Amino acid sequence: MNAEKKVRRAVLDWSRPALHSAAREVIDRFAAGPDRDLSGVMCVFPGKQAGRRFQEILAEITEGRFIPPEILTVGQLPERLYTPKKPFATLLTQQAAWAQALKSLNPSDLRKVIPSPPDEDDVDGWLRLGDLLRRQHRELTADRLNFEDVAKLGESLEGFDETRRWEVLAQVQDLYLGILDELNLWDQQSARIFAIDNQEFATDDEIVLVGMVDLNQTQRGMLAAVADRLTVMVHASPEWAEERFDEFGCVKPGVWKSVSIPIDDSQVQIVDGMKEQSDAVAWSLSELSSDFAMNEITLGIPDDRIVAHLRRTLAAVDVPVHWGIERTLPDSAPYQLLEAIADYLQGESVDDFSRLIRHPDIAHWLSQHDLPFDWLTRWDIYVSQHLQRTTRILPGGKRAVDFASKLVRYVSDLIKPLNRAPRPLTDWIEPIGELFEAVYAEREIHIDDSEDQLLRQAIETIFNAWTEHEKLPESLVPVLSAADAIRLTLTQVQQEFLASSSDEPSIQLFGWLDLALDDAPAMIITSVNEGYIPSSVNHDLFLPNRLRVHLGLEDNDRRYARDAHSLSSILASRAQVKLISCKHDIRQEPLAPSRLLFATDPHEIARRVVRYFDEDHQALNRAPIGLTTDRNESDFHIPRPAENAPEKTSFSVTEFRHYLASPYRYYLNQILRLDEVTDDPVELDPAGFGSLIHAVLEDFGRSDAARQTDPARISEFLNDRLDQKVKAEYGSDPLFPIAVQVEQIRHRLDGFARWQADWFRMGWRIRHTEYGNRKHVQFPLDDGREISLRGRIDRIDLNEKTGEWAILDYKTGDSGLAPEKTHRWKDEWVDLQLPLYRHLAKPLGVEGTVKLGYVTLPKTETLIGAQFAEWTEEELSEADRVTRETAAKILAGEFWVELEKTPDWYEQFSAICQDYIFERGAIV
Template sequence: MLVVVPTAQAGRLLRESLAEAAGGLLAPKVVTPGHFLRTEHAAPESVEQMAWIEVMESVRDWTPYAAAFPLPPGEGEPPGWAMGLGKALAGIRASLQENALTISEASHRMGKTVEGERWEALSALEYKVEQQLARWGYESRSRMLARGTRVEPERRIVLAGVPDFPAAAVRHFAEAVVLIGAPEEMSSDFDDYGRPGPDWTDTLLAWPQPGSVTLTADPRQQAAEAMQVVAAAGTPSHDLALGSADEATAGELVRSFGRGGWVLHDPSNLRPAPLKAWLAAWRQFVSRPDAGSAVDLLGFAETSALTGGKRAQRVMALSAARDQWLARDRDDLQRIAALNPRNLESIQLAIDTLESLMRYRSIFLRDGVHAGLRRLLDRVDPEGRQSDPILEWSHATAPLANEIRRDAGFWIDLLCASLPDVPTPAPEDRVLDVQGWLELFHAPGQHLVICGMNEGQIPGRASTDAWLPEGTRKHLGLSHDAGRHARDAYLLMAMTEARRAEGRVDLLLTKTGADGGVLLPSRLLLAADEKELPVRVKQVFREVEPPDSSLAWTLDEAWKWQPPAVEKELRISVTTFADYLACPFRFYLKYVAGMSEPEPERVEWNQRDFGNVAHIVVEHWAVDEQAKDFAEAGKIEKWVHDELDRVIAERFGAKVPLAVRIQRESLRQRLSWFSRIQAEEWNRGWRIEEIEKKFELEIEGATIVGRVDRIERNIDGRRRVLDYKTGTTAGVVESSHRTGMNANTRLPAHLQDVPEILCTGADGKPKRWKNLQVALYSAALGGVDELGYFQLGATEGDVKLSLWDGFSIADRESAMACAGWVVRQVKDKVFWPPAEKVDFDDFKILALGRSLDETVAMRGGAA
């Protein structure tokens, strides 16, 4: 006996029921309708798709096919356009197989319709595809099905509750026993193969008794209501038939019943085929073997076999190199390593990682995709647990590799497109499966709960395929909306009536889907007479309050995040005082906890990068004993321009990214303006005495460290300290270090009642300190006559010297007092409260749209 059921899951239910009812009975062979549409030795799907691609890419004149393609495919489209279109056209052929049609036969049927010319054009393309397959030694599945064959005529065939048996399968056997779940007197309502007739679309359907129809707000509430229904009825798991026509609700049912202690399994929950995501990442690395692609590839455990483990460390090393140096590939990393950076060990690990992956990439490309895949699989899947579908594809397409010259990326894309998703494994301790709509008819439980009773789910959604709209599908004898309506009306009646005497049926629907879109009730729920219809409409269209409508989201103490507690040696840089004065908590996050937001994906310099390169160029100029004493702007300009090119070549080689080339020209312009100002200062008698001078300063028992960009001595004996600034906000030195105060000034909470932050400006007006950098240079170096910035701004007017006029000993002592207060605060671990507003907030993302005070669980310090 050959028993036919609608789906594989229905077959499993049938076998389980037979085993439970009959014990040692030898079960018959149970198949789905697809069994009759199988063909031996037909061209694999990937080969047929390949044929479509080859044919379409070979077309030079699309005029004969203009009825189907008014705009010639491929014009103005990126490479690879044929793969997507080929998959779509192969999909049309797969749909037509339901009635054992080729496109050519469909064209004959559509000849006298308005779509006739389109189908005739497609038929001409199909003919070329069949020729291409024949040259490769294949025949298409569509053509083999169109010829028709008989399947296992010696078996007794039983159609067990298959309400939509495909037309093509009918041609494969002479007779069958058809089992229909309905009273004998309704036999005329079905055809010879158990398919409901068209009159079912007009059938009035009673609502379940006993049972209920429940409207909910969304899939989550629908699943919770289903759980409540089962709990209220006290239904045991072995007597429950639970299902959903909506995949989103199926997942919610697993979660909702799980909270109630029931382990459910959703057979419709699919996951990508094993190694599919890894193959996509490998394809990216093969096409673009750079650091970014390597980081993506290292996200998969399989890559450990190619790099020798340490995936996390390798990702961190590559990401740090990209973030700090804009390193793109191995050559960039090797150039960076030659510069002897502080993190040389990390750079070397990044180099080793790329070299390992590049080695396997070279072998892969050398051996060809098919042989290369087999070698890779031996490494990443040595036990062969995940490789079978890939090896099957490789076996099917390998003969074409010698005839079709394609790059590795194309073959991997074709492979990934051919790998179907696979079911998620069922938990061993599950007590129930969430059935789909067609499986529920075979589920034996006396208590039936169906979710997803919405239009588009039951009956299924009308076709949105531009090639096969509903009218065309009906004309070609394919499944269509009216047929699905009739099928689902019968199924709902059958499942409801089967439990009317002994059992219960509960139907649930929702007003909105998982994406928030509005859903309508299923038309089956509204199949009532004129008297009953208003009552139903009132119930299924009523307003439903969302489950969380009365809840206002508040940030409870339990939801606040705790910053890390860190103990470290107290060494404070002169540049960090400004951060503490702006916000003590952000100071803690940045300098104590070491938190920052990296930007490894950027393709251009950020402000830090731009400033670092500018500093390096002028530093190298200043250490050149000859160049630093150039008195002519032209000579200085040439030197710094050449040095800029050399510094960039050290990092990027000959292939400098476009964005960086643009930024390089901007910096080159600033260096030209710098050269003019420098020449003027040299002629005024200023000579560079020291650069990048490190110093240490003891304040309140803490070591304050700093580095002075430039110390000068005038020929008249005066001494000057300058700090390079490339930002656009440096402004006047004094206003960069302290800000005015008046009666209306509102100090941040952490600065209130702190006299050490107060000072008097050169104009005699009250001010407060907001930065101590240059002032502390004076305290650390002593004997300084002038302090200021050498600004390298974005405009000619912003490239200049900005000096602190009137800086006095009193200013220095006031700055030292303020620094002492900050040091005492840091030593006492006082990093709270955070400031409400700051000029630049590097930690805005941590506030979750609110203030840090509301989102952080920390009071009185960071300990």
């Protein structure tokens, strides 16, 4: 059939948006009778968005008095023109058939295709490979090629060394088609070629192509068969429409390579990175807003990674924007719930359990059960204290274990139907549905709530994928665990997105391929850079660009021609167009400017290159209204302490250190009782490390082993107690880092045993271990008030030979610093712990010569032992004075004190205190 004689062509007005001209043309040519009946017309567009807008324009022109045409995308058109003789294989069926074909190869041939194939039972891995081959098959078949054609045609390409690989792929392709034949199913692309070859395409309707500037060979063959019913509408200037477009209205790549694109310098904005690009968009909008309403401006987003940053920037200047993709399905709650369940099912690890119960929908479900209101905080504390590997082992005291067991049991009961032996994929549909019903049954879905709409979309999308599983032929259904079944399903839908709708006036955001047929009179296009406009296919695993050119597939030249026409169309038909090109992407990787910016004469090319790469060029030297870096203060303020002084009478001897370091952080910790709790520790933190050593040494101090002079006997006792404590606190299978830390503790305790034996031989005896004063010691202030001092002294020793007392505190830090180093800095007291222990020990009769010091237990063995402070009575009196002054300030509520530098050891409140925020309001 001679398509060139029969295809009708309409050249659309180049000075107007294509859809408006196309709508007028369709009405003038095909609207029958006074009803303007277009029911016998099929209007075909590249995407759904253009089709929806086209129908709106038809309604505007006719004031709603018309019978609409059928609106189709180019992918929907073929099956409207012929009747398939067999059902089409679903997407999953195709993947599974390709995977089965691959697995049937002998190992040596398989390695020609995939050097490192997945394990035999890695269903998801094989399906991923199946999908990879499915996509190659679809693209090649669309241009009427098969894998054998690639092998044969490639031989004439210089340097082509993949012949054997493609010959094996041809075998796989034959196997794949054979599998579908046995199942009485049809591959869609193959069915279309069969229909073309057997002249099955026919229609009585008129077909109108709008904006279809690039068609593959299958589409061309299909349209050639119905050319007498076909009209192609070309958006072009009449004088060059013939030379730049072929008979089907597609761009001619060779011609468009040399076409000049009329871009004015004033339309191009060059910026450094994503932040500057967002600012440039905001500024351009402020300029355009005087002449255009919001619904008359479109933002083009070739790189969708910038959408979140752009939306935040525009929200800051009160500019509403609408992006049709509200979020991707992997960002939805139902997807993440299934993902978390699959992870937990895999090994019942504590980390996965903690992530699962943090999921908002599981957390809400748990809150309906018999649990304390602060169950999540309690779980985090439990995890940080016991650091167990899995939820199958729950160590600790009875109260803690009872709580943890109850929480784990609720979740285990919920997912119990999924914790079964592997079974056919389709058998998991019902238990997954029951689990979703249990979690979401009580959730009210409000149709006018945007978040509820997205939730409903996500659940429907996921269960549509499960429905597709039911269509799998029995011979292709894999046997999987619940975790693998869930992961397979999530893989099937991970590219899906959740659409949003908005009736409020807003700036519309569209991807690059939608822009040419958008009809807004003003347009801002971002990321005018190589890789986005135009995109490229240089690194395809199977079909690199050089081979594509040789085979006649879509290549970089075709993409360039398509994008050159799109940009030319936009520039010709819009009142205002702004183009923004970045030097760096969102990851700060360098970007090249789009070649389209250099589609001009050589002199202008040179000038634009200099402009783009000029380091001193400041494309944006002013901030849009509402955006400025010249603010006098941050919008985020450190919350101030309450004005009312605390009612506090009791003080721990260790808490004064915190006030002396930072009165504000002391307030957060001691007055508001805030602290940091995390669920993701991988090892003992310094406090936990020290606590474990203290617990062992407390038992030692109360035992007969404290009177031993043999280091080996002391070590034996300490090691035995250490093993008992570890098993009780962390279970029989602790995390590997804990096992390493335990051995580090064992090394320190061995050093302690040698020191302790020598210490005992010198006459020192332990009189009190972990002494805590039950009746707080009263301590007078200067104004006549008294406060209570409390504390817990690690050990108090008495030398039976000299009558001296020693008040000792175990220190397990790696530094092994002496008391003078930790208590005083530049002759000022920064810690009052040891001096105040004097007062706590007096009720025990500890008077006379009293030594104050540490038993240091660092990793360096030579530093293990007692280190005493050599403070004078005057210095100790000074410590008491500092205590009185500090207590008075606390009681007076003096907590907002600005510091010269941030405390380097007090980091749990760094976020509240904005430690790492540039130009924060104060250092506290």
